Amino acid sequence: MIAEFGLAALWLAAALAALQLVAGALALTSRGAGxxxxxxxxxxxxxxxxxVSFAALVLLFAQTDLSVELVAANxxxxxxxxxxxxxxxxxxxxxxxxxxxxxxxSGSFVxxxxxxxxxxxxxxxxxxxxxxxxxxxxxLLLSSNPFTRLSxxxxxxxxxxxxxxxxxxxxxxxxxxxxxxxxSVAFSFAIxxxxxxxxGPAFARAMRPWVLGAWIFLTxxxxxxxxxxxxxxxxxxxxxxxxxxxxxxxxxxxATALLHSVSVLAAxxxxxxxxxxxxxxxxxxxxxxxxxxxxxxxTSVHAFAVDxxxxxxxxxxxxxxxxxxxxxxxxxxxxxxxxERFSATSREGAxxxxxxxxxxxxxxxxxxxxxxxxxxxxxxxxxxxxxxxxPVGAIFAVPMLLVLAVGPLLRWRRDxxxxxxxxxxxxxxxxxxxxxxxxxxxxxxxxALGLALSAALAVASLLPLRGRKxxxxxxxxxxxxxxxxxxxxxxxxxxxxAAFTTERLVAARPGDVVEVGPWQVxxxxxxxxxxxxxxxxxxxxAVSYKGGAISELHPxxxxxxxxxxxxxxxxxxxxxxxxLYAVLGQQADGGRWQLRLWWKPFVPMIWYGGxxxxxxxxLALFGRLASDLxxxxxxxxxxxxxxxxxx
Amino acid sequence: MSEPKPASRWTxxxxxxxxxxxxxxxxxxxxxxxxxxxxxAMIGKPLPEFALRAAAADRPGLSSADLADGKPRxxxxxxxxxxxxxxxxxxxxxxxxxxxxIAGVAIRDRPEDVAGFLARHGNPFSRIGADDRSIVxxxxxxxxxxxxxxxxxxxxxxxxxxxxxxxxxxxxxxxxLKEAGL
Amino acid sequence: MTITPMKAKHQxxxxxxxxxxALIGAGVLAAWALRSQxxxxxxxxxxxxxxxxxxxxxxxxxxxxxxxIKTAPDGVTITFVIHDDKAxxxxxxxxxxxxxxxxxSGAVAEGRRQPDGTFRxxxxxxxxxxxxxxxxxxxxTTEQARQAIEETS
Numbered sequence: 004m005i006a007e008f009g010l011a012a013l014w015l016a017a018a019l020a021a022l023q024l025v026a027g028a029l030a031l032t033s034r035g036a037g038x039x040x041x042x043x044x045x046x047x048x049x050x051x052x053x054x055v056s057f058a059a060l061v062l063l064f065a066q067t068d069l070s071v072e073l074v075a076a077n078x079x080x081x082x083x084x085x086x087x088x089x090x091x092x093x094x095x096x097x098x099x100x101x102x103x104x105x106x107x108x109s110g111s112f113v114x115x116x117x118x119x120x121x122x123x124x125x126x127x128x129x130x131x132x133x134x135x136x137x138x139x140x141x142x143l144l145l146s147s148n149p150f151t152r153l154s155x156x157x158x159x160x161x162x163x164x165x166x167x168x169x170x171x172x173x174x175x176x177x178x179x180x181x182x183x184x185x186x187s188v189a190f191s192f193a194i195x196x197x198x199x200x201x202x203g204p205a206f207a208r209a210m211r212p213w214v215l216g217a218w219i220f221l222t223x224x225x226x227x228x229x230x231x232x233x234x235x236x237x238x239x240x241x242x243x244x245x246x247x248x249x250x251x252x253x254x255x256x257x258a259t260a261l262l263h264s265v266s267v268l269a270a271x272x273x274x275x276x277x278x279x280x281x282x283x284x285x286x287x288x289x290x291x292x293x294x295x296x297x298x299x300x301x302t303s304v305h306a307f308a309v310d311x312x313x314x315x316x317x318x319x320x321x322x323x324x325x326x327x328x329x330x331x332x333x334x335x336x337x338x339x340x341x342x343e344r345f346s347a348t349s350r351e352g353a354x355x356x357x358x359x360x361x362x363x364x365x366x367x368x369x370x371x372x373x374x375x376x377x378x379x380x381x382x383x384x385x386x387x388x389x390x391x392x393x394p395v396g397a398i399f400a401v402p403m404l405l406v407l408a409v410g411p412l413l414r415w416r417r418d419x420x421x422x423x424x425x426x427x428x429x430x431x432x433x434x435x436x437x438x439x440x441x442x443x444x445x446x447x448x449x450x451a452l453g454l455a456l457s458a459a460l461a462v463a464s465l466l467p468l469r470g471r472k473x474x475x476x477x478x479x480x481x482x483x484x485x486x487x488x489x490x491x492x493x494x495x496x497x498x499x500x501a502a503f504t505t506e507r508l509v510a511a512r513p514g515d516v517v518e519v520g521p522w523q524v525x526x527x528x529x530x531x532x533x534x535x536x537x538x539x540x541x542x543x544x545a546v547s548y549k550g551g552a553i554s555e556l557h558p559x560x561x562x563x564x565x566x567x568x569x570x571x572x573x574x575x576x577x578x579x580x581x582x583l584y585a586v587l588g589q590q591a592d593g594g595r596w597q598l599r600l601w602w603k604p605f606v607p608m609i610w611y612g613g614x615x616x617x618x619x620x621x622l623a624l625f626g627r628l629a630s631d632l633x634x635x636x637x638x639x640x641x642x643x644x645x646x647x648x649x650x
Numbered sequence: 651m652s653e654p655k656p657a658s659r660w661t662x663x664x665x666x667x668x669x670x671x672x673x674x675x676x677x678x679x680x681x682x683x684x685x686x687x688x689x690x691a692m693i694g695k696p697l698p699e700f701a702l703r704a705a706a707a708d709r710p711g712l713s714s715a716d717l718a719d720g721k722p723r724x725x726x727x728x729x730x731x732x733x734x735x736x737x738x739x740x741x742x743x744x745x746x747x748x749x750x751x752i753a754g755v756a757i758r759d760r761p762e763d764v765a766g767f768l769a770r771h772g773n774p775f776s777r778i779g780a781d782d783r784s785i786v787x788x789x790x791x792x793x794x795x796x797x798x799x800x801x802x803x804x805x806x807x808x809x810x811x812x813x814x815x816x817x818x819x820x821x822x823x824x825x826x827l828k829e830a831g832l
Numbered sequence: 833m834t835i836t837p838m839k840a841k842h843q844x845x846x847x848x849x850x851x852x853x854a855l856i857g858a859g860v861l862a863a864w865a866l867r868s869q870x871x872x873x874x875x876x877x878x879x880x881x882x883x884x885x886x887x888x889x890x891x892x893x894x895x896x897x898x899x900x901i902k903t904a905p906d907g908v909t910i911t912f913v914i915h916d917d918k919a920x921x922x923x924x925x926x927x928x929x930x931x932x933x934x935x936x937s938g939a940v941a942e943g944r945r946q947p948d949g950t951f952r953x954x955x956x957x958x959x960x961x962x963x964x965x966x967x968x969x970x971x972x973t974t975e976q977a978r979q980a981i982e983e984t985s
Contacts, residue, residue, distance in 0.1 A: 153736070153737065154740070155736065155739075155771070157736055158766060158770050276662070280665065283665075284665070291672070318677065321673070322673050325669055326666065326669060326670070326673075329665050329666035329669055330666060332662065332666075333662045333663040333666055336662045373672070373675060373676075376675060376676065376678075380675070380678045
C-alpha cells in the first residue's frame with residue numbers, strides 16, 4: 004500500500020506542476036490574469052505531495068519491503084537502520100526522487116515566502132520552476148519509477164555496495180542535492196526576469212538569499228564528500244578529480260561567481276546580463292553534472308548504472324531546459340539595458356575579475372571532464388587527472404586569489420591602488436617572504452604558491468575589519484571576512500598536504516615499530532572482528548607522537564557478504580597540527596602485514612576551511628534576511644499607518 | 651541608456667553555441683558505441699572446457715562435455731543474490747514446460763543460498779554448476795548476471811541473451827533454439 | 833593613479849571582450865595541456881608495438897599472467913606481468929593491491945614506462961565485480977576471456 008500511495012502522490016505532484024506551468028504562463032497574458040491567484044497555492048501543495056512521496060520511499064526502505072524492486076535491489080534486511088534509510092538515495096531512482104523533492108520543496112518555499120519580486124516576474128519564475136520540474140517528473144515516472152513492485156517478492160535484498168556503507172557517504176548526498184537543486188531557484192528567477200525584462204537591484208536582492216542558501220549546502224556537501232573520499236578510499240588523497248567530484252565542483256564555481264555578481268547588481272546595478280547568464284549557468288552545471296554521472300557516460304567510482312536509455316532521456320531534458328533558457332537569453336539579454344559603469348580599479352572591477360577567473364576555472368574543469376569523451380569519439384582512450392587539473396587550474400586560481408586579497412579593500416565605482424598601498428604591504432611582504440622561504444626548502448612550485456597565498460590571504464581577508472568597531476560590523480561583512488579567511492585556511496591545508504606529507508609503506512611483524520614523520524607506530528597484533536554484515540581483520544596499532552602519550556588505532560580490512568566485497572578501513576589520529584593516516588594491507592610472507600602510513604601536517608585545515616567558508620555564507624544569509632525583514636516590517640508599518648489615516 | 655552594440659549581440663548567442671557543442675559531443679558518446687552491452691566474441695565458437703561441481707544437492711554439476719551430447723539447450727547464468735534472476739524465473743519455467751532443457755551456472759554463490767533461491771522461484775534446471783570464481787562466466791564472454799546462451803548439440807555458442815528474459819523475449823529464444831537444431 | 837571610468841558606450845563591449853579573451857585563453861590552454869597531460873590507455877600489444885615515452889603517465893590494462901605475481905623480500909613491492917594474446921609487460925608496484933587483484937584476472941595499472949621497458953605502477957585497479965567492468969577494458973575482456981579460462985581451468 005505504501006508504494007502505491009507514494010506513486011499516487013508523485014503522479015498528483017506532477018499533475019500539479021503541469022497546472023502550475025499552464026496557469027503561470029496564462030496569467031502573464033491579459034486574458035488569463037485571474038489564474039495568477041492559484042499559482043502560489045498550487046506550487047506549495049506540489050512541494051508537499053512530492054515530499055510525501057519521498058517519505059513513502061524512505062518508509063519502504065526502513066521496513067525493507069522486498070516486494071519493491073528498488074528495495075530488493077539495493078537493501079538488505081541485515082543492514083543497520085541508518086544505512087537502510089540512506090539506501091533510499093544510494094541508487095539511481097531514489098536519488099532522482101530526492102532531486103525532484105528538493106526542487107518541489109524549494110519551489111513551494113519560494114511561493115510561500117518570496118514577496119519582493121513584482122508579481123509578473125514571480126509568476127514567470129514559478130512557471131519556469133514548474134517547467135523544469137515537469138521534465139524531471141516525467142523522467143522519474145516514465146523511465147525510473149522507484150515504486151515498481153516485483154511479481155514475486157525477493158527473499159533477500161542484494162545489499163548496498165560496501166564501499167558505500169559509511170556514514171560519510173550515507174549523509175553527504177542530501178546537502179549536495181539541496182545545493183544542486185536549490186540553484187534551480189536562481190535558474191527560474193533568471194528565466195522570470197528575462198521574460199518580464201525586470202533585471203535590477205530589487206531582482207538581485209530577491210535572488211541573493213536563495214543563491215546563498217543553495218551555495219552553503221553545496222559547500223558543505225563538497226566538504227563532506229571530500230572528507231568521505233579521503234578516509235574511505237584509503238589512498239590518502241582528498242580530491243581525485245573524479246567526474247562526480249567535478250560534477251559538484253562545477254555548479255559550486257558558477258554559484259560562487261553568481262554570488263559575487265549578484266552583489267554587484269544589488270549594490271551598484273551593474274553586470275545585469277552577466278548575472279542573469281550565471282543564474283542560468285549555475286543550475287545548468289548541476290544538471291550537466293547529474294547527467295554525466297547518471298548516464299554512466301563517464302566512468303566513476305560513484306556511477307550507479309550504465310543505461311543509454313536513461314542517458315538519452317536526461318540529455319533531452321538538458322537540451323530542452325538549458326537550450327531553452329539560453330535561447331531566451333540570446334533573444335532577451337540584448338534588451339536588458341546596460342547597468343551603471345565603473346572603473347577598472349574598483350570593487351566592481353575586482354569582482355568582475357573574480358567572475359571571469361571563476362568562469363575560466365569552470366571551463367577548464369568542464370573541458371577536462373569531457374575530454375575523455377571527446378578523445379574516445381576520435382578513437383583514443385584517455386583519462387585526465389591531477390597533472391592536468393592542478394597546474395592549469397592554478398594558472399587562473401593564483402591571480403584570482405591575489406585579487407581576492409585586494410578586492411574587498413577597494414571602494415565601489417572608482418578607487419586607486421595607492422590609497423590602500425599601506426594596507427596591502429603586509430600581505431605582500433608575507434607573500435614574498437613565504438615564497439623565498441619555500442624556495443630554500445625544496446618545496447614544489449604549486450605547494451609553495453599555495454602556502455604563500457594562504458599566508459597573505461589570511462592577513463588580507465581580515466583587513467576589511469581594520470579601523471571598524473567590531474560590535475557595529477554588519478553580519479554580511481562578517482560573512483565575507485569569514486568565508487575569505489576560510490579560503491586561506493583551506494589553502495593552507497591543501498598546500499601543506501602536498502608539501503609536507505611523509506609516507507611509509509612497510510611489511511611489519513606484530514611487535515615491530517615503524518616511524519613516520521614525528522610518529523612511532525607499533526603493530527601490536529592482528530585480530531578478527533565481526534560487524535553486523537561484515538567480518539574484518541583489524542590491526543591494533545599503538546601510536547605515539549614524539550614519544551608522548553600512547554593511543555590506539557585500528558585500521559581494518561573488511562569483508563562484506565551481501566554483495567561479497569572487501570574494503571580497507573583507514574584509521575585516523577587527528578592532532579591540532581595534522582593527521583596520522585593508517586591503512587592495513589594484505590598478509591605478506593613471514594607472518595608480516597602490509598602497513599601504509601602517512602603523516603599529513605595540517606591536512607584537516609582543508610575541511611575546517613571549507614566549514615568556515617560555509618559559515619561565512621550563513622552569516623551573510625542571516626544578515627541579509629534580518630535586514631530584509633526589517634525593511635518588510637517598516638513597509639508594513641507605513642502601509643498600516645496610511646490605511647488608518649485613510650480611514 | 652545606451653543602445654546595445656552589435657558586437658555584444660552575437661556574444662549573447664555564444665553560450666548557446668557552446669552548449670550545442672556539448673550536446674553534440676555527448677550524443678556521439680552516448681550512441682556511437684551502439685553495443686554498450688558487451689556481446690560475446692564467443693558466438694559461433696565452441697565452449698571452453700570446464701567442469702563445475704554441483705551447486706545444488708538434487709542436480710548434478712556441469713561440465714563442457716554435458717553440453718555437447720548432440721542436444722541443443724539453454725545455458726543460464728544466474729545467482730541467488732541477483733534480483734533480475736528472480737524476475738526471469740517464470741519465463742524459464744515456461745521454456746522448460748515446452749521441453750527445452752536448461753543448464754544453470756550459479757555465480758559466486760553458496761549452496762544454501764542457491765537452494766533457497768530454487769525453492770522460492772522454482773527449479774527449471776537439469777544441471778547446475780557452481781562457478782565460484784566466475785571462470786566459466788568470463789570464459790564464455792558473459793559480463794553480468796543474468797545471461798542466457800543458446801548452445802547447439804556440438805557445444806557451440808549460437809546466441810547470447812543479456813539481462814533477464816522477459817515474456818517478449820521468448821519467441822526470439824525459441825527461434826534461436828530451432829536454428830540450433832531443436 | 834586615477835583611472836577615469838571608461839567611455840560610456842564602450843564599457844559593456846570591453847567587459848564582454850575581456851571575458852571572451854579569458855575564456856578562449858582558458859580553452860586553448862586546456863587543449864594544449866590535455867594533449868600533453870591526459871594519460872592514455874594501453875593494451876600490452878599497443879604498449880610493446882608503440883611504447884609511450886618513458887616517464888609519461890599512462891594506464892596499462894590487461895590480464896595478470898598466471899604465476900607471475902612475486903613479492904620482494906621487503907613484503908610490499910610486487911612484480912607481475914600484464915599480458916594479452918600478443919605481448920607481455922613486466923610491472924613493478926610498491927603498495928597495497930586491491931583484494932580482487934589475482935592472477936588470471938583483469939587489472940589496470942596506472943604509472944609510467946621505465947627506460948628499460950618495464951612498467952612502474954603508482955596504482956593498481958582490479959576488475960571490481962561481475963557487474964562492473966572499467967569502460968576501457970570492455971573491448972579487451974572478451975578478447976582475453978578465452979585465454980583466462982585456458983590458463984585457469
